[in-house]
Amino acid sequence: MIDTRFLLVIGLILLSTKALAIFMKHFHLPQVVGALVAGVLLGPAVFGLVEPNETISVIAEFGAIILLFSAGMETDYRQIKSSIKPLLLIAACGIIAPLGGGLALSYFFGYSLFESFFIGVIISSTSASITIEALQEMGTLKTKSGTAIMGAALLDDIMVIVILAATMGMGASGFSFVSLAVTLLKIAGFFVLALAAGLCVNKLFNHVYGRYGIKRRLTVFAIAYCFLMAYLAEWLGLAGITGAYIAGIAFCSTRCVEYLEARTHSLSYMFFTPVFLANIGFHTSFAGMNSSMALFTVLLVAVAILSEVVGCGLGAKICGFTNKESIQVGTGMVARGEVTFIIAVKGIAAGYISSLLFPSVIVVVLVTVLLTPLLLKAAYK
Numbered sequence: 001m002i003d004t005r006f007l008l009v010i011g012l013i014l015l016s017t018k019a020l021a022i023f024m025k026h027f028h029l030p031q032v033v034g035a036l037v038a039g040v041l042l043g044p045a046v047f048g049l050v051e052p053n054e055t056i057s058v059i060a061e062f063g064a065i066i067l068l069f070s071a072g073m074e075t076d077y078r079q080i081k082s083s084i085k086p087l088l089l090i091a092a093c094g095i096i097a098p099l100g101g102g103l104a105l106s107y108f109f110g111y112s113l114f115e116s117f118f119i120g121v122i123i124s125s126t127s128a129s130i131t132i133e134a135l136q137e138m139g140t141l142k143t144k145s146g147t148a149i150m151g152a153a154l155l156d157d158i159m160v161i162v163i164l165a166a167t168m169g170m171g172a173s174g175f176s177f178v179s180l181a182v183t184l185l186k187i188a189g190f191f192v193l194a195l196a197a198g199l200c201v202n203k204l205f206n207h208v209y210g211r212y213g214i215k216r217r218l219t220v221f222a223i224a225y226c227f228l229m230a231y232l233a234e235w236l237g238l239a240g241i242t243g244a245y246i247a248g249i250a251f252c253s254t255r256c257v258e259y260l261e262a263r264t265h266s267l268s269y270m271f272f273t274p275v276f277l278a279n280i281g282f283h284t285s286f287a288g289m290n291s292s293m294a295l296f297t298v299l300l301v302a303v304a305i306l307s308e309v310v311g312c313g314l315g316a317k318i319c320g321f322t323n324k325e326s327i328q329v330g331t332g333m334v335a336r337g338e339v340t341f342i343i344a345v346k347g348i349a350a351g352y353i354s355s356l357l358f359p360s361v362i363v364v365v366l367v368t369v370l371l372t373p374l375l376l377k378a379a380y381k
Contacts, residue, residue, distance in 0.1 A: 010275070013038070013039075013050070035278060060279035063277075086320070097307035119300075145325045158242065205222075206254050301367050331375045331376055
C-alpha cells in the first residue's frame with residue numbers, strides 16, 4: 001500500500017512549485033526559479049516539510065529524462081551537424097576553464113593535487129536540464145546560441161565522463177590506458193547503436209504517420225524508445241539523460257514531431273518537471289559548514305560561474321559568434337546538476353574526496369541552477 005504521506009508530499013510539491021512559478025512570472029522572472037525556490041523552502045534547509053527520499057529522486061530522474069527527450073525533439077540536428085567543430089571547441093573550453101580553476105582553488109586551500117583535480121572535474125560538468133527549461137520558457141531554444149548550448153552541453157557531458165573514467169583509474173592504480181580505452185569504446189559503441197536505431201525509428205514513424213495519420217499510440221512508443229535509450233546509455237557508463245536527448249533527436253525531423261512534442265511537454269509540465277526541480281532544493285544542506293569551508297564554497301561558486309561564462313564565451317567568440325551570442329552561450333553552460341552530483345558521489349564513495357565537500361557541491365549546483373535562468377533572461381534581452 002502506498003504511504004499516504006507521500007501523497008501529501010506530491011501535493012505540496014505541485015502546489016508550491018506552480019504557485020511560486022506564477023509569482024515569478026508576475027515579476028517577469030523565469031518560472032523555473034520559482035520551482036527551485038519551492039524545493040528549498042519545503043526541504044531541510046528551511047521549513048523541513050519534505051525530506052529527500054529515494055522515491056522522489058526516482059521521479060525526479062524521470063523528469064530529467066523526459067525533459068531532455070523533449071529538448072532533443074526540439075533540436076535542430078542539421079545545425080549541430082554543420083557546426084560540430086565549433087561545438088567541440090565550446091565544450092572543450094567549458095571543461096578546461098572550470099577544471100583548471102577548481103584545481104587551482106582547491107590546491108590553494110590545502111587539498112592534495114589529486115583531490116584538487118577531482119574537484120575540478122566535479123565542477124566541469126554542466127546540466128542542460130535547467131537551461132533547456134529556461135530556454136523553452138523564453139522561446140529561444142531553437143536560436144543559433146540555443147542550439148549551440150544544447151550541442152555543447154551534450155558533448156561536455158561525454159567529455160567529462162571520459163575524464164572521470166581516467167581520473168578514477170588514476171586514483172585506483174595510477175593512470176590506466178586500458179580503462180580509458182574501454183570507456184572510449186563504450187561511448188563509440190553507444191553512438192553507433194544510437195545512430196542505427198535512430199535512423200530506423202525515424203523512418204518507421206514517418207511511414208506510420210504517412211500511412212495512418214497521427215495516432216495516440218505514437219507518443220507511447222516514442223517515450224518507450226526514450227527510456228530504452230536512457231537505459232542503454234546508463235548500461236554503457238554514460239548518463240541516462242544523454243541517451244534521452246539522443247532519442248529525442250531521432251524524432252526531431254519526423255513529420256509527427258509537433259504532435260509528439262505537445263504530448264511529451266504536457267506530461268513533463270504537469271508532473272515530472274516540478275518534482276525534478278523541487279528535488280534539487282530538497283538536497284540543500286549546510287551541515288558541517290565552518291568558516292573556512294564557507295569561504296571555499298563561495299569562491300568555488302564564483303569559479304564555477306565565471307569559468308563557464310568566460311571559457312565557453314571565448315570558445316563561441318573564436319568560432320565566429322557575435323559578442324551577444326557568445327555571452328548567451330557562456331551563460332547557458334553555467335548550470336550544474338545531475339552529472340555533478342554523480343561525479344561527487346562516485347568520488348566520495350571511492351575515498352578520493354572527503355564527504356565534507358558534498359555541501360559545497362550542493363551549493364554550487366543550487367546557486368548555478370538558480371542564477372542560470374536569471375542570467376539567460378538578461379543575456380537574451
